[in-house]
Amino acid sequence: MTDTLPSSVDAALEMLRNGNYVADRSLSTALYLALKLGRPLFLEGEAGVGKTEIGKVLSESLGRRLIRLQCYEGLDVASAVYEWNYSMQMIDIRIAEASGQGDRERIEEDIFSEKFLIKRPLLQALEEDETGEPPVLLIDELDRTDEPFEAFLLEVLSDFQVTIPEIGTVKAKKPPIVIITSNRTREIHDAIKRRCFYFWVDYPDAKRELEILKVKVPDAPEKLTQQVVEFVQHLRNRDLFKQPGVAETIDWTNALIQLDKIDLDPETVNSSLGVLLKYQDDIERVQGSEAAQILDEVKAGISAGS
Ligand SMILES: Nc1ncnc2c1ncn2[C@@H]1O[C@H](COP(=O)(O)OP(=O)(O)O)[C@@H](O)[C@H]1O
Numbered sequence: 001m002t003d004t005l006p007s008s009v010d011a012a013l014e015m016l017r018n019g020n021y022v023a024d025r026s027l028s029t030a031l032y033l034a035l036k037l038g039r040p041l042f043l044e045g046e047a048g049v050g051k052t053e054i055g056k057v058l059s060e061s062l063g064r065r066l067i068r069l070q071c072y073e074g075l076d077v078a079s080a081v082y083e084w085n086y087s088m089q090m091i092d093i094r095i096a097e098a099s100g101q102g103d104r105e106r107i108e109e110d111i112f113s114e115k116f117l118i119k120r121p122l123l124q125a126l127e128e129d130e131t132g133e134p135p136v137l138l139i140d141e142l143d144r145t146d147e148p149f150e151a152f153l154l155e156v157l158s159d160f161q162v163t164i165p166e167i168g169t170v171k172a173k174k175p176p177i178v179i180i181t182s183n184r185t186r187e188i189h190d191a192i193k194r195r196c197f198y199f200w201v202d203y204p205d206a207k208r209e210l211e212i213l214k215v216k217v218p219d220a221p222e223k224l225t226q227q228v229v230e231f232v233q234h235l236r237n238r239d240l241f242k243q244p245g246v247a248e249t250i251d252w253t254n255a256l257i258q259l260d261k262i263d264l265d266p267e268t269v270n271s272s273l274g275v276l277l278k279y280q281d282d283i284e285r286v287q288g289s290e291a292a293q294i295l296d297e298v299k300a301g302i303s304a305g306s
């Protein structure tokens, strides 16, 4: 399935929704504009708010290949762009020597041809697929790399070409759709941001989080999802080391279903907090009286509202 780019903000919203992603208008607008202007979309936000998922859903919805570059400390050009298949080259040399074809120049030409090139994500992203359309390139968690890599990336993002000394310059016929994410463990250089359409992905409000749960955990009882969402929203207002993301809300709902719960009670909350909070200090803080107090507020709020 190959679909064309969305033709309006509403179409972008609907495209994401059909891919089971519940976006708000501001995110859909950012996506629509980034696609329209042919700019990379830079998504920054806390872990678990749905940044990576946007790249995945976009590739699925558009029927484009997804090429993912997962960033990490020490990521280098050999892992991000290309490297030579050293062991295959060695074998080739041995075979050539053994069969008496030891013409040095010919061997060199042969072993530095595409056959021995291992293409990594950034090089793959410059090639179109069988349909002739460029892929979606997801550069995930850019904040985990270092500044030299950022500088290199900036170069790739400006001309979508890579030079391999032994082969020549590889240039994309059509630039890929680029999604960059950052969990903001450090600031990304302005030069990269300037090239992109920037969007801060926030935690969803209660209404949107409820919709997300309906899509992601459709079998959950209505009352339970409402309580879960309100509880998590209250929790995000507390002073915590790490607030629960959407991923945690989904996990918690699934966990509660496994426990056959249709209604939250203090004991269940206390015993399952580890699904929501991942730091012992946070769990210790919330467990007990604070959890009970939040639960009271949640239940009072829901019965007042309905
Ligand atoms: N708006 C949303 N609609 C649907 N699912 C979402 C949404 N936001 C987050 N999720 C879900 O939450 C989980 C975490 O999202 P992810 O994209 O991995 O977060 P991040 O990359 O920001 O850390 C995924 O399972 C994703 O499906």
Ligand SMILES: [Mg+2]
Pocket: 048, 051, 052, 053, 140, 181
């Ligand atoms: Mg992510």
